[in-house]
Amino acid sequence: MDREVIIPEEMREIVSRAGYAPAVKVGDTIYVAGQVGRTRDLQVIEDPPEQFRAIWENLRIVLDAADCTFDDVVEMTSYHVEMSKHMRIFRTAKNEVFPKGTYAWTCIGVSELAHPGLLAEVKCVAVKR
Numbered sequence: 001m002d003r004e005v006i007i008p009e010e011m012r013e014i015v016s017r018a019g020y021a022p023a024v025k026v027g028d029t030i031y032v033a034g035q036v037g038r039t040r041d042l043q044v045i046e047d048p049p050e051q052f053r054a055i056w057e058n059l060r061i062v063l064d065a066a067d068c069t070f071d072d073v074v075e076m077t078s079y080h081v082e083m084s085k086h087m088r089i090f091r092t093a094k095n096e097v098f099p100k101g102t103y104a105w106t107c108i109g110v111s112e113l114a115h116p117g118l119l120a121e122v123k124c125v126a127v128k129r
Contacts, residue, residue, distance in 0.1 A: 001027050008065040010040055022062045028128045030066045034121040035059045044117040048086055052093035055122050072126040075104045079121045083109040086119055
C-alpha cells in the first residue's frame with residue numbers, strides 16, 4: 001500500500017530540524033505524530049492554557065493538510081507532565097474544539113517530554129471518510 005508523507009507548510013521547520021514527518025497517510029488512515037504547544041518557530045508556549053490550545057491548533061493543521069478534521073479521529077493518545085495538576089485545563093482546551101465521545105482516548109502520565117516546559121503531547125490516528 002502506498003504511503004504519503006504529510007508536511008503542512010507551517011511545519012517545515014520541525015521537519016528540517018527533527019527529521020520526522022508530522023503525519024503519514026496509508027490508504028485512508030492518517031497517523032499523526034505527537035503535537036505539542038509551541039509556536040511555528042518552535043518556541044515552547046509557557047502559559048498552560050495557551051500551550052494546550054496550541055496543541056489542538058497544531059493537530060488541526062496536520063489533519064487539514066491530510067484533508068481530515070477532528071471528526072475523522074478514531075484514536076488518540078495524550079502524554080502529560082504533572083497530569084493531575086493540568087488535566088482540568090487540558091480538558092477545557094480540548095473540549096473547546098474537539099468533539100466529545102467520538103474516539104478512543106488514552107492518557108499517560110510521563111516525567112518529561114522532548115523539550116523543557118512542554119506539559120502535554122497528543123498523537124492520533126484518523127480515518128478519512
